[in-house]
Amino acid sequence: MSAAVLLSLGVSAILIAIAGKSPTAAMSALLEGAVGSKAALSNTANKTAALLLVALGVIVAWRAKLLNVGGEGQIYTGALAGLLVADLVALPGLLHVLVAMVGAAVGGALLGLLAGVLKVKRNVNEVISTLLLNFVAISFVSYLVHGPLMESSEAFQRLPQSAPVAESARLPRPFSGMTLHAGLLVALALVFLVSWMLRRTTFGMTLKVVGANPDAARHAGLPAGRVALAAMAIAGGFAGLAGGSMLLGEQFRLQDGFSPGFGFDGIVVALLAQGSPVGAVLASVLFGGLRAGGGLMQAKVGVPASLVLVTQGLVVLFVAASNWLSERRSARGS
Secondary structure, three states: HHHHHHHHHHHHHHHHHHOOOHHHHHHHHHHHHHHHHHHHHHHHHHHHHHHHHHHHHHHHHHOOOOOOHHHHHHHHHHHHHHHHHHHHOOHHHOOOHHHHHHHHHHHHHHHHHHHHHHHHOOOHHHHHHHHHHHHHHHHHHHHHHOOOOOOOOOOOOOOOOOOOOOOOHHOOOOOOOOOOOOOHHHHHHHHHHHHHHHHHOOHHHHHHHHHHHHHHHHHHOOHHHHHHHHHHHHHHHHHHHHHHEEEHHHHHHHHHHHHOOHHHHHHHHHHOOOOOHHHOOOHHHHHHHHHHHHHHHHHHOOOOOOOHHHHHHHHHHHHHHHHHHHHHHHHHHO
């Protein structure tokens, strides 16, 4: 992974030089925007939390050989459910936060479960269903924030956004002077939970067997259909938690463009981690830092923040190339 990252950064530096900018200044600004201050560290950590949650869901589904590309839509439905629960239920202190986060997880899980039902009952490819459900979820949230959920205001022009979520439902910020919220702690706790589940539980082993050969699993009496439903629901639930952490931890409102593509970035994080929950932590920090530092790089050096997306794509390309070369060497050796 480290070699792929270094190669991608090197190619990105060459592209910056070709564009007539200083690679050194650009990388320095990128680093400053990612870790150069308390605000930068908080921004990186909050983005890391959302990316890590989505990636964990992708990893669980992939263990059953299911690819969940619906993380973006599940982020939106999770944030919507978290907002509704926070507004409809009045509870004291941390209990309000907990219930709102559970609501966000359920909102994302229901969208993931829908794709699972289509897969099990109608044999609809989960890549197609989750991809299309993204558009449904994002468009539905857009309709709501332009209409029923739009904040009431006496201002001349109302903005397409919801009213702010209640203070009591917001994720706590453990460090004074920083906007880093507790969503990162939730994500890290789930890393250990997912690692334990995949390695030490019957469900984790069943996921692996069903993913390796669904037909053989059915003949052996394993509930392949129910396992697929559970995997997709878990994947959606984790993405929903990402939406909840973004809403309750930093944005506090639901609006158009709520997620900057974290549902898709989470897939790349899972790929870079090669299915390892612990590896996903490092990959999430990398991508969170790239996302956080891109804005300052553009502001200080004039290099478009979209270069971050190019760097991410190069990382994927080099990782895929490395895996292909390894498989080819293994095939030759055998």
